Amino acid sequence: MEIGFIGCGNMAKAMISGILAEGTFTKDEMIASGPSEDKMNQISEQLGITTTSDNIKAAKNSRIIVLSVKPQMYDKVIREIRDEVGKDQIVVTIAAGLSMETVERSFGKETKIIRTMPNTPALVGEGMTGMCMNPYVEEEEAREVRKIFESFGKVEIVDEKLIDAVVGVSGSSPAYVYMFIEALADAAVLGGIPREKAYTFAAQAVLGSAKMVLETKEHPGKLKDAVCSPAGTTIEAVRVLEQKGLRSAVIEAANAAVEVSRNM
Numbered sequence: 001m002e003i004g005f006i007g008c009g010n011m012a013k014a015m016i017s018g019i020l021a022e023g024t025f026t027k028d029e030m031i032a033s034g035p036s037e038d039k040m041n042q043i044s045e046q047l048g049i050t051t052t053s054d055n056i057k058a059a060k061n062s063r064i065i066v067l068s069v070k071p072q073m074y075d076k077v078i079r080e081i082r083d084e085v086g087k088d089q090i091v092v093t094i095a096a097g098l099s100m101e102t103v104e105r106s107f108g109k110e111t112k113i114i115r116t117m118p119n120t121p122a123l124v125g126e127g128m129t130g131m132c133m134n135p136y137v138e139e140e141e142a143r144e145v146r147k148i149f150e151s152f153g154k155v156e157i158v159d160e161k162l163i164d165a166v167v168g169v170s171g172s173s174p175a176y177v178y179m180f181i182e183a184l185a186d187a188a189v190l191g192g193i194p195r196e197k198a199y200t201f202a203a204q205a206v207l208g209s210a211k212m213v214l215e216t217k218e219h220p221g222k223l224k225d226a227v228c229s230p231a232g233t234t235i236e237a238v239r240v241l242e243q244k245g246l247r248s249a250v251i252e253a254a255n256a257a258v259e260v261s262r263n264m
C-alpha cells in the first residue's frame with residue numbers, strides 16, 4: 001500500500017475522499033484501520049478502500065502511515081505498531097498538541113516523522129495544512145507528502161513552533177466559520193428568505209469573499225472598505241459588529257484554541 005490511515009474518523013475520511021477525488025492514489029493503494037470491524041466495513045463500502053480492524057496490518061503494509069486517531073490515543077497506538085514500522089517508512093501525524101519529539105519518544109527509535117495540521121475542508125479539495133518534518137525525512141520524501149496534502153488543498157511548510165498557531169487559524173477555524181454562516185443564514189431567514197436558500201446566500205458570500213482575499217492579494221480591510229458605501233447599509237452593519245466586539249471575539253477564540261493545543 002502507498003498510504004495507510006490508522007484511525008478513520010472525520011479527518012481521515014476527509015483526507016481519503018480528497019485524495020481519491022484528485023486521483024493522487026487509487027482505492028487499491030490505500031488502507032485504513034480502526035477498532036470497530038462494523039464501522040470499518042461501512043467505510044470500505046463508502047470509500048472503496050481496503051479496511052481492517054488490525055492496526056498492525058495497516059502499519060506494516062504502508063509506505064506512508066498517517067496516524068489519524070485522537071491525540072490521547074497516539075501513545076497507545078504507536079506502542080502497538082512500533083515494532084512493525086521500519087526506518088524507511090514515513091509517519092505522518094495530524095494531531096493537535098503533539099510534538100514530533102513526543103511522537104518519536106513513543107516510537108523509541110529514529111523515525112521519519114512529518115507533523116501536519118490539516119482541516120476538514122480537505123473533503124471538498126479546499127483544505128489548508130501546516131507541515132513540518134524531523135531531520136530523518138529526506139527532501140524528496142517531504143516533497144511527496146506535501147504533494148499528497150496538496151491534492152486536497154493548500155500546504156505551507158512552517159516551523160514546528162508555529163503549528164499551535166496553525167490550529168487556531170485553520171485547523172479549528174472551519175467550526176467558527178460554520179457558526180458565522182449559520183448566524184448569517186438565521187438573519188436571512190429573519191429577513192424572509194427560505195432557510196435552504198439562506199445557507200446558499202450566506203455560504204456563497206463567505207466563499208466569494210475568501211476567494212477575493214486569495215486572488216486579489218488585497219488587504220482584507222481595503223476589500224471591506226470597498227463594500228461600504230457612504231451612509232450605506234454595510235457601514236451600519238460594520239458599526240454594529242465593532243460594537244459587539246466581533247474582531248476581539250475572533251482573536252480571543254482562535255487564541256483559546258492555540259492555548260489548548262500548546263498545553264495538550
Ligand SMILES: NC(=O)C1=CN([C@@H]2O[C@H](COP(=O)(O)OP(=O)(O)OC[C@H]3O[C@@H](n4cnc5c(N)ncnc54)[C@H](OP(=O)(O)O)[C@@H]3O)[C@@H](O)[C@H]2O)C=CC1
Pocket residue numbers: 006007008009010011012033034035036039055068069070071073077094095096117118119120171172
Ligand atoms: N476534526 C478536525 O477538524 C481535525 C482533526 N485533527 C486531528 O485529527 C485527529 C483525529 O480527529 P478526528 O478525525 O476529528 O477524530 P474522530 O474521533 O472522528 O476519529 C478518530 C478515529 O480513531 C478511531 N480510533 C479510536 N481508537 C483507535 C485505535 N486504538 N486504533 C485505531 N483507531 C482508533 C476512532 O474509531 P471509533 O469511532 O470506532 O472509536 C475514530 O474513527 C486528532 O488527532 C485531531 O487532533 C486535525 C485537524 C482537524
Ligand SMILES: O=C(O)[C@@H]1CCC=N1
Pocket residue numbers: 096167171172
Ligand atoms: O478540535 C480539535 O482538537 C481538532 C484539532 C483541530 C481541529 N480539530
